[in-house]
Every structure is written in C-alpha cells, then in structure tokens.
Amino acid sequence: SQTIKDVSVFARVSPEHKLRIINSLRKDGEIVAMTGDGINDAPSVKKSDVGISMGIRGSDVTREAADMILADDNYATIVSAIEEGRGIFNNIRKFIRLLLSANFDEILISCIQS
Structure with a gap:
C-alpha cells in the first residue's frame, strides 16, 4: 500500500496488478481514475471511481465499462x-x-x- 503511494506512474502492468493497485488506492480513500482502450483494461476501468475509455481506439467492452469516453482519444x-x-x-x-x-x-x- 505504501509502495503504491510512492509511485506516480505505472507502466506495463498486468490486468491483475491493475485491479490490485486500484483496490489498494481505493481502500486508502483515494479517488482513482483509470484510462484504457483494450479488452484487458475493462475490469480496471469498471472498478475505478472514474473509468475513461478511448472512443476511437477503445474496444467495445472497455467503452461499455467506462464512465467517460474520449471521442477524440485526446x-x-x-x-x-x-x-x-x-x-x-x-x-x-x-x-x-x-x-x-x-x-x-x-x-x-x-x-x-x-
């Protein structure tokens, strides 16, 4: 939990680790936003407080799970x-x-x- 707070950016994280990171941050009272475009991002996008999907490159599953869709991928x-x-x-x-x-x-x- 403390290690996660010390990190600003996570890269090349597996879907399982994404969920663990989101759960840990939410457990500590943080508001979590997650962006994703692939099918493997859908569970994390759904679990986060604010799920954001790419409108052009994003998969249908991730767009369905998202709270916000970036129509221009910007x-x-x-x-x-x-x-x-x-x-x-x-x-x-x-x-x-x-x-x-x-x-x-x-x-x-x-x-x-x-």
Missing part, C-alpha cells in the same frame, strides 16, 4: 471536461445560495406580517 479533453464541470458546479452553488436567501427573506417577511 487526454486534453479530460482537462476541458473538468474545467467545464467545475464551472457548472459553481453556477449551481451560486443559484442555490441565491434561491435560499430569497426564500429566507420571504419567510421572514411573512412571519413579521403575521
């Missing part, structure tokens, strides 16, 4: 998706804050008038 798409998602999340938070403050004022005015 990793920069992930960064764009995260930035867009954060913007949407922040807008939703602002809207909820506005909605709650407006409703609180309405309830307060109703109580004062009663």
Whole structure:
C-alpha cells in the first residue's frame, strides 16, 4: 500500500496488478481514475471511481465499462471536461445560495406580517 503511494506512474502492468493497485488506492480513500482502450483494461476501468475509455481506439467492452469516453482519444479533453464541470458546479452553488436567501427573506417577511 505504501509502495503504491510512492509511485506516480505505472507502466506495463498486468490486468491483475491493475485491479490490485486500484483496490489498494481505493481502500486508502483515494479517488482513482483509470484510462484504457483494450479488452484487458475493462475490469480496471469498471472498478475505478472514474473509468475513461478511448472512443476511437477503445474496444467495445472497455467503452461499455467506462464512465467517460474520449471521442477524440485526446487526454486534453479530460482537462476541458473538468474545467467545464467545475464551472457548472459553481453556477449551481451560486443559484442555490441565491434561491435560499430569497426564500429566507420571504419567510421572514411573512412571519413579521403575521
């Protein structure tokens, strides 16, 4: 478990080891993302918190197991998706804050008038 935390990049890992790495990281409370394109990557892509498959080169099985499919097989798409998602999340938070403050004022005015 500690050895896995000391490593930044894993290369040429067998399918069994991929699953063991993912399970170990998840057990330690880490959020795990896995990218894959071959049939042997499907179990690991499915087991990870965020499974990412290649849209052009990826196998059908891996695309089915994935949470996200990169239609253009470009990793920069992930960064764009995260930035867009954060913007949407922040807008939703602002809207909820506005909605709650407006409703609180309405309830307060109703109580004062009663």
